[in-house]
Amino acid sequence: MRFFVAFALTMAPVMAAAQSGVPPAALSDTQLPDPAAEARATALMQTLRCLVCQGQSIADSDADMAGDMRALVRRRIAAGERPEDIRAWLVQRYGDWVTYDPPLNAVTWPLWALPVLLLVIGAFVARGSFRRRGRGA
Template identity: 50%
Template sequence: MRRLVYLACALLMIAQPRLSLAQGSGPTPELANRQLADPAKEKAASQVMHALRCIQCQGQSIADSDAPMAATMRAEVRQQIADGKKPDAIRQWMIERYGEWVSFEPDMKGSGLLLWAAPLLLLLLALFMARGLFRRKS
């Protein structure tokens, strides 16, 4: 029985570093924290990074986040800019990969339309309810 416990402990000690790498705490991608040499390309990359939400932090852009996932996303944006892709194409690629939620500026179609219209719909509902409330009292 002891041998089985020792074997299980040894296997866990061997597997532990691999498990931690599987959770996104591996090495930081090369372009995550290093700017591109061309200032115009870096500016374009920065604009894209400020328009994308970190999927791990939820409230920060990938440019402002220190999360490992944000570093991976920053490196991907910089790599695609360096490869000559347009910022709109990169933003669309990120949306296709991570969903509409990753964008701070959702499109005006599909679920994005609901996000843009929700405040107006809630205001109209509140006015309608207030009107009914005031009619009852008078």
Template identity: 60%
Template sequence: MRYTLVFIASILASPVAAQTGLPPAPYADQQLADPAKEAAARDLMEELRCLKCQSQSIADSNAPMAGDMRSQVRERIAAGETPDQIRNWLVERYGSWVTYDPPVTPMTWPLWIAPIFLLIAALWLARGRFRRKKDDS
């Protein structure tokens, strides 16, 4: 019985153990004093994907990693780097997947071409379906 209680307690405590013990990044939720720099940082954060959440931008995500990335963006903007320089640094660090607008490269060609092929295939199938119905009439 005691082992069962220990087992249940360890399962219930695992989400708490998964939380980071580190303090939050300094600029994760604190805006820059300069409104123009904060606007540039905010625009860039909307274009960057949270690596943990995957479907949210780092501006919208509450994940600790997104907070770290927001802090990095704000610190680098405050230091005078341009959004393009910061985006390039993040792409070098995490890969082009970190941006919502990945560049067209031989590795990403299938991602850009697949929707066109799917549209052509759908039109071809629909054409055959409509042609068959017309012939039946």
């Protein structure tokens, strides 16, 4: 028990320093007044990966960076920019990693081909297994 208390006391300053003292961006957690614009912004935010969390979309992440990206998306949508243009700008700035739907190109083709290849291999393994069972019965 003493170990856990000592650990908690040791880690408290580290955890406190990890929290940003900067207030969140203006539109990071505030919806746009226009419901149609907010729907476009939300749809786009669901398809963008948080650069800090990497496993969550910016719509779901609590990271400061995700909040800044949500605010940026909402500001640009409110200014009349199209979601496709915002996505293209973010991909240009942060790379294909920022999107959950990477384009098919020379670098990403293995990501698209691997599931198909695994299905083909699985089908051959299953076929061989069924053949052996059929002969053994």
